[in-house]
Amino acid sequence: MSVIVLSDVSKTYRTRAGQVKALDGLTLEIPTGQFVAVRGPSGSGKTTLLMVIAGMLRPSAGTVAVGGQDVFALGQQERARFRARTIGFVFQMFHLVPYLNIAENIRLATRADGVNHSSEVPPLLERLGLAGRATHKPAELSAGEKQRTAIARALLNRPKIILADEPTGNLDPKNAGMVMQHLADFQQAGGTVVVATHGRACDDFATRVISLRDGRPDETK
Amino acid sequence: MSTIKMVLKELWHRKINFLLGVLAVTVAVAFFVAFQTAARASNRETARLMLSMGYNLHVIAQDADVGDFLMTGVASATMPERYLEKLASQKNISYNHLLAVLEKRMVWRDIPIIVTGLAPEICPPGRKKPPMIFQVEPGTAYVGYQVAARLGIEKGQMIEINGIPLEVARCLAESGNVDDVRIQCHLADAQRILASPGQISEIQAVDCLCFVEGADPLEILRTEISTLLPDTQVLQAKSMADARAKQRQMVFKTFAVMVPFVVIACGVWVGVLAITNVRERQTEIGLLRALGYGTAKIGGLFLGKALLTGLLGALAGFGVGAALALMFGPEIFKLTARTTVQPETVVLLRALVAAPLFSIVASFIPVAFAVSYDPAATLREE
Numbered sequence: 001m002s003v004i005v006l007s008d009v010s011k012t013y014r015t016r017a018g019q020v021k022a023l024d025g026l027t028l029e030i031p032t033g034q035f036v037a038v039r040g041p042s043g044s045g046k047t048t049l050l051m052v053i054a055g056m057l058r059p060s061a062g063t064v065a066v067g068g069q070d071v072f073a074l075g076q077q078e079r080a081r082f083r084a085r086t087i088g089f090v091f092q093m094f095h096l097v098p099y100l101n102i103a104e105n106i107r108l109a110t111r112a113d114g115v116n117h118s119s120e121v122p123p124l125l126e127r128l129g130l131a132g133r134a135t136h137k138p139a140e141l142s143a144g145e146k147q148r149t150a151i152a153r154a155l156l157n158r159p160k161i162i163l164a165d166e167p168t169g170n171l172d173p174k175n176a177g178m179v180m181q182h183l184a185d186f187q188q189a190g191g192t193v194v195v196a197t198h199g200r201a202c203d204d205f206a207t208r209v210i211s212l213r214d215g216r217p218d219e220t221k
Numbered sequence: 222m223s224t225i226k227m228v229l230k231e232l233w234h235r236k237i238n239f240l241l242g243v244l245a246v247t248v249a250v251a252f253f254v255a256f257q258t259a260a261r262a263s264n265r266e267t268a269r270l271m272l273s274m275g276y277n278l279h280v281i282a283q284d285a286d287v288g289d290f291l292m293t294g295v296a297s298a299t300m301p302e303r304y305l306e307k308l309a310s311q312k313n314i315s316y317n318h319l320l321a322v323l324e325k326r327m328v329w330r331d332i333p334i335i336v337t338g339l340a341p342e343i344c345p346p347g348r349k350k351p352p353m354i355f356q357v358e359p360g361t362a363y364v365g366y367q368v369a370a371r372l373g374i375e376k377g378q379m380i381e382i383n384g385i386p387l388e389v390a391r392c393l394a395e396s397g398n399v400d401d402v403r404i405q406c407h408l409a410d411a412q413r414i415l416a417s418p419g420q421i422s423e424i425q426a427v428d429c430l431c432f433v434e435g436a437d438p439l440e441i442l443r444t445e446i447s448t449l450l451p452d453t454q455v456l457q458a459k460s461m462a463d464a465r466a467k468q469r470q471m472v473f474k475t476f477a478v479m480v481p482f483v484v485i486a487c488g489v490w491v492g493v494l495a496i497t498n499v500r501e502r503q504t505e506i507g508l509l510r511a512l513g514y515g516t517a518k519i520g521g522l523f524l525g526k527a528l529l530t531g532l533l534g535a536l537a538g539f540g541v542g543a544a545l546a547l548m549f550g551p552e553i554f555k556l557t558a559r560t561t562v563q564p565e566t567v568v569l570l571r572a573l574v575a576a577p578l579f580s581i582v583a584s585f586i587p588v589a590f591a592v593s594y595d596p597a598a599t600l601r602e603e
Contacts, residue, residue, distance in 0.1 A: 056511060057597040077515055084513030095508045099234030104222055175347055192513060 004030040009062030022048040024215035035187040040212035046196035088154025092166035094146040096138040103134040109156045124152045144175030246534020248489035254542025276425035277458040297419035306467040320425040338411020356580035359407040361390035367401040432538040507599030527584040531577030
C-alpha cells in the first residue's frame with residue numbers, strides 16, 4: 001500500500017525574475033517501508049517535493065495524499081497536527097532551538113503532537129548515542145550530534161514517515177554514515193524514509209532512487 | 222514545555238536583547254514617574270508661592286461702590302457675616318482660603334487709619350489648608366508700621382479705639398503698602414469698634430488651580446457665588462489669577478509635549494528590538510510551525526517576552542524615576558518637596574499596568590509578522 005501518493009503535482013514560485021516551476025506535473029507513489037532517495041542538483045525541486053509531502057507547501061496543482069489522507073483538504077491547524085503525528089522532518093541545518101538543551105529540543109515535538117512521549121526521550125538519546133548530552137545546548141555539540149538530535153526529535157512521535165532534506169550535507173563521512181544508518185533502522189522497523197540529496201550519500205541505504213530534473217522525476221533504481 | 226518556561230529560557234539566552242528592551246521601558250517609565258512627580262510638586266510649589274502674593278478674589282456687598290473699592294481697597298457697604306459660612310459650607314467649588322473682613326477708613330488720634338477686623342481663615346469642607354494670613358486673637362491688635370511710628374506705639378501697649386481697648390500684639394514691619402496704615406484686630410472687636418455687629422465688608426478668597434485653559438475663571442466664580450449670595454459682587458485680581466493659571470498650565474503643557482515624545486521614542490526602540498528578535502528567530506518560528514505549533518503558542522513566546530520586559534521595566538523605571546525625584550526634588554521645590562516629592566503606590570500600580578501594555582503594543586507588529594511566517598519559505602531558504 002502506498003503511504004505517499006502525489007497526483008499530477010505542480011508547484012510554481014513567483015519571483016521577481018518571473019515564474020519558476022519547481023515541480024512540473026509530478027505523479028509519484030511511495031509504498032510503506034521504502035527508503036527513497038530523491039536526487040538532483042540544486043534547484044531541481046527536491047526540497048519543494050519534501051515540503052509538499054509534509055503539507056507545508058501547498059502545490060499550485062494536483063493532490064497529495066499521505067496515509068490515505070488528502071493533506072491539503074485539511075485546515076491549517078488540522079494539517080499541522082496531522083503532520084506532527086505522521087511525519088518526522090530532518091533538515092540539513094538541524095534547526096535546533098539554541099536556548100533549549102538536547103532533551104528539551106527533542107521534547108519540542110511531543111507537545112505539538114498532543115500526546116506526551118516524554119518518557120521515550122531517554123531511550124532515544126541512548127539509541128542515538130546522545131545519552132551523555134541530554135543537558136547540553138546545541139552550541140556545545142558537534143554537527144553529527146546535532147543531526148542525531150534532529151533525528152531523535154523526528155522519531156519521538158513514532159511517525160510513519162521521515163522526510164530528510166540533505167541530512168548529511170554538513171556532516172563528515174563518518175557522521176553521515178551514522179545518520180543514514182539511523183534512518184535505515186527506522187525504515188527496517190517498518191517506516192518510510194524520503195531523503196532529498198544532491199550527492200550519493202544514501203545510495204547504499206536507499207531501496208529506490210528518484211532523480212529530479214526541472215521538477216520532473218526520472219527513476220534510476 | 223510550557224510557554225513561560227520557553228520565554229524564560231530564551232530571555233536568558235538572549236540577555237542583551239532583553240536587557241535593552243527593559244532599558245527602553247525603564248527610561249519611558251522613569252521619565253513618566255519623575256515628570257509626574259515634578260508636575261505635582263511644581264503645582265503645589267506654585268500655589269504656595271502665589272499664596273504669598275495674597276488673596277485674589279473679593280466678594281463685596283451689592284451696594285458697595287466698585288470704583289471706590291478699586292481705588293481704596295475698602296468696600297463702602299457691608300453684608301451679613303453669615304455669608305462666609307454659606308460660602309464655606311459648599312463642596313466642589315472653585316475657591317479656597319476664605320477670610321471675612323470688616324474694614325473702614327477713619328481718623329484716629331488725628332491720623333488716617335484703616336481698621337481691619339479679621340475672622341480666622343476657613344476652608345470649605347475637605348479642603349483644609351494652612352492659613353495664608355496671621356490670626357489675630359480677640360482683644361489684641363497688629364499695628365501697621367506708619368501708625369506705630371507716627372504715634373510711638375510699641376508692642377504690649379494698650380490702645381483704645383472708639384472705646385474698645387486692645388493690646389498691641391505686634392507692630393508690623395514696613396510693607397510700603399496700605400498695610401502700613403492699618404490696625405488689624407479680630408473681626409468681633411472690629412464689629413464693636415465700627416458699631417456693625419454681625420456685619421462684614423468683604424470676603425477674600427483664592428481661586429483654586431482647577432481652571433482649564435480657555436475657560437473664563439471669573440465667569441465660573443461669579444456663577445457659583447451669585448447662586449449662593451445673590452446680593453454680592455465678585456471681583457478678581459486678574460493678573461494674579463492669570464499668573465497662577467498660566468504657571469500651572471505651563472507645567473502640564475510641558476508634560477503633555479515631553480511625555481508622548483519619550484514614550485514614542487521608547488516604543489520605537491522596543492519595536493525595533495522586537496523586529497530584531499523576530500528576525501533572529503525566524504528559523505525557530507519556522508521549525509515550531511513545521512512541528513505543528515499554532516499561532517497562540519508562537520505569539521505567546523513573543524508577547525510573553527514583551528510582557529516580562531514591560532513588568533521589569535515598570536519596576537526598574539519606577540525605582541529610577543522615584544530616586545531621581547527624591548534626589549533632585551528637594552533642590553528644585555524647596556517649599557513643598559517634603560510633602561509632594563514622594564513615591565506613590567498608585568503611580569507604581571499604573572506603571573505595572575501601562576508598561577507591559579506599552580511593551581506589548583510596541584512589539585505587536587513584529588509578533589504579527591512572526592506568527593504569519595510561512596514555515597516552508599523560512600526552512601527552504603536555509
